[in-house]
Amino acid sequence: MNDDTQDSPLLQEARLWQDERWTARVIKNEDDDGWAVAMYKAGESEPALVGPWTMGRDKKNPKPLDGSAFITLVKTASEFVRRSEQQLHATLHQSVTVNGQAGRVTVLLDIVPDEDSPYAMLSARGDGGEMLAEFKVDAGFKLNRQTAQVWADADFAKPGRGEL
Template structure:
């Protein structure tokens, strides 16, 4: 297996491909400098694009090397992780409210379906037991006020979401 990976690896001055990643040094269209882009195998868009250092001749880019490639992989992986965390946070909201003399954990889980997006609004009691769940519009605004109103309305589907 290792011999196959070694054979498919590319290690050129402006192009490295190994471990599921490709680093490519490209001309920076905005100025006279160079940029590097990191593409994960199978992805259409680069995970990272950034400036690249000029070589000693101040005309050509500095060649890629193993250390730079490893650093670029680490940075691109961190960028993808942050994007995934932000996407998850945008689709899964959670807050705690105090209503009807009790504490409630309210969750809004959005399903961004291309044709019929929707969200599930749920309430959990202090023991973590789900006591209510309703389907709402994906643009439902989960706030302390909207959550408290939903609880006080016996967990009926919010009026705004009835079509």
């Protein structure tokens, strides 16, 4: 038996559509006389995305939400969230490959965004994936090709505060 209810919206109102993962809510645009649509991911109190919404024919009220608009909004919001997650991952997990004394070395910086005391783990791995060095450093440590090369040239000595 095929269950199609998972993909069909739970709510279908003029200003509110909802499925199991997303809610689209048409809201008054606080910046002008127009309307906006806010996309909320299930379980989140803040919208993942807010964008302009079309006025209705009377030029006072918003155009009602419909199935095709909801599908487009879900795709747009999902893509926005995916890109934001990728950007956060790239910020928190950086890597640079440099030449070490024994060959290519990948230097990694993994930031732990702890609210009270954020920090990062700086590590170096050889071509075969073997751990060459690992140290806890400040979360603001700047990893780039130059700092990685300086660290490799120093035979992965424990770095000081900030940059090498």
